[in-house]
Amino acid sequence: MxxxxxxxxxxxxxxxxxxxxxxxxxxxxxxxxxxxxxxxxxxxxxxxxxxxxxxxxxxxxxxxxxxxxxxxxxxxxxxxxxxxxxxxxxxxxxxxxxxxxxxxxxxxxxxxxxxxxxxxxxxxxxxxxxxxxxxxxxxxxxxxxxxxxxxxxxxLADFPELHYVLLNPGYPVSTQVIYKKYDLSWTKPKIRNRIGLSPHKGQSWANFLFNDLERVTLKEHPGLADIKQAILASGARGCLISGSGPTVFGVYPGKEEACRAANRLREMNLGWVAACKGLPG
Missing domain, CATH: 3.30.230.10 (Ribosomal Protein S5; domain 2)
Structure with a gap:
């Protein structure tokens, strides 16, 4: 079988x-x-x-x-x-x-x-x-x-339909190394409490997207900052490094906007690019 x-x-x-x-x-x-x-x-x-x-x-x-x-x-x-x-x-x-x-x-x-x-x-x-x-x-x-x-x-029930563009620069990043270099003194309880306010309850994506590990990954790979700027310039409502990286994703208003942005980013030859949507479960 x-x-x-x-x-x-x-x-x-x-x-x-x-x-x-x-x-x-x-x-x-x-x-x-x-x-x-x-x-x-x-x-x-x-x-x-x-x-x-x-x-x-x-x-x-x-x-x-x-x-x-x-x-x-x-x-x-x-x-x-x-x-x-x-x-x-x-x-x-x-x-x-x-x-x-x-x-x-x-x-x-x-x-x-x-x-x-x-x-x-x-x-x-x-x-x-x-x-x-x-x-x-x-x-x-x-x-x-x-x-x-x-x-x-x-x-999470009733999660909004989200459209993404992913951009990976073509090199791996060790999750273990990023966590090892994270300083616990950087953790901010007020930021953590934001988790109770999901963006589909009125909060903007730019304010909701957050990743404690991004600080370390950007320090180790500063070129990712340019990728973030390119994604924002392509029309993303917000963008973030996923997990320990190095993939950066942008959130877009809809499928058409995400596909247009993906084509634009491919032309810039920044790395592997994919447009996709989130699964509701």
């Missing part, structure tokens, strides 16, 4: 660091939305062994999150896993878009579906958080406020 699964990318519309745990993980509050752009994972159970391939050969190792998720699911379910996995990677790697985490979530959901749901949603969530802080969000598959290290997911 074969199953094709879409693994959406995401953007962080709001991200505030709230503290650091004894184990080194940072606690945060973030608003994330899955996107209409992402990767595609194919699982084929007509196989005598577990194998994994990817259109980007450098990602096809045993340490890929798809393989790790598959093995974790097999241990938890008690089902010996024999399947072929093929990942069509469509989004940049180490880009702040959650690609690896989304691929892992797609693997968990796909395997569970193909084997008649041996694990409950709670059991899948427990597996997800061990694979990565963003994986529980992708299991939920809808706009959400996430807290803790990201594993506490509260879905």
């Amino acid at each position: 074969k199953l094709d699964i879409f693994a959406p990318a995401k953007v962080n519309l709001f991200l505030s660091i709230t503290g650091k745990r004894a184990d080194g993980y940072h606690e945060l509050v973030t608003v994330m939305q899955p996107l209409s752009i992402g990767d595609n994972l194919t699982i084929d159970t007509d196989s005598k062994e577990l194998s994994f391939a990817c259109n980007q050969k450098e990602l096809a190792g045993e340490d890929n999150l798809v393989v790790r998720a598959a093995r974790a699911w097999s241990r938890a379910s008690g089902i010996k896993l024999t399947a072929r996995f093929y990942l069509q990677k469509n989004t940049p790697v180490a880009a702040g878009l959650g690609g690896g985490s989304s691929d892992a979530a797609a693997c968990l959901v796909g395997l569970n579906s193909l084997h008649n749901m041996p694990l409950s949603s709670q059991e899948l969530a427990a597996l997800a958080v061990k694979l990565g802080a963003d994986v529980p969000f992708f299991l939920a598959g809808a706009p959400a406020i996430c807290s803790g290290i990201g594993e506490k997911v509260s879905l």
Whole structure:
């Protein structure tokens, strides 16, 4: 049996660091939305062994999150896993878009579906958080406020339809390095409290978009400031670095405006550009 699964990318519309745990993980509050752009994972159970391939050969190792998720699911379910996995990677790697985490979530959901749901949603969530802080969000598959290290997911109902342009400059950024260089003294409680006021309740996007990590990423990669200015000049209502970056996204009034902006930005040869919309869940 074969199953094709879409693994959406995401953007962080709001991200505030709230503290650091004894184990080194940072606690945060973030608003994330899955996107209409992402990767595609194919699982084929007509196989005598577990194998994994990817259109980007450098990602096809045993340490890929798809393989790790598959093995974790097999241990938890008690089902010996024999399947072929093929990942069509469509989004940049180490880009702040959650690609690896989304691929892992797609693997968990796909395997569970193909084997008649041996694990409950709670059991899948427990597996997800061990694979990565963003994986529980992708299991939920809808706009959400996430807290803790990201594993506490509260879905947001009636989230507005948003249109985006993503621009990635073509180099990876290490999430671990960005978090390590973040100074907790920069955290501002008043900014964090803004999370209770969602933009569809009358607040402008320019005032809502916020990312504590942006300060570090811009310092490490100052050229991203020029990309932000280019996105704003293309008509975005607001723009922000997603997660630890380096992908920058702009929020646009509608699909036509986003597509026009994407074409304009492609002509500037600043990097990988994609127009997309947010998924409601």
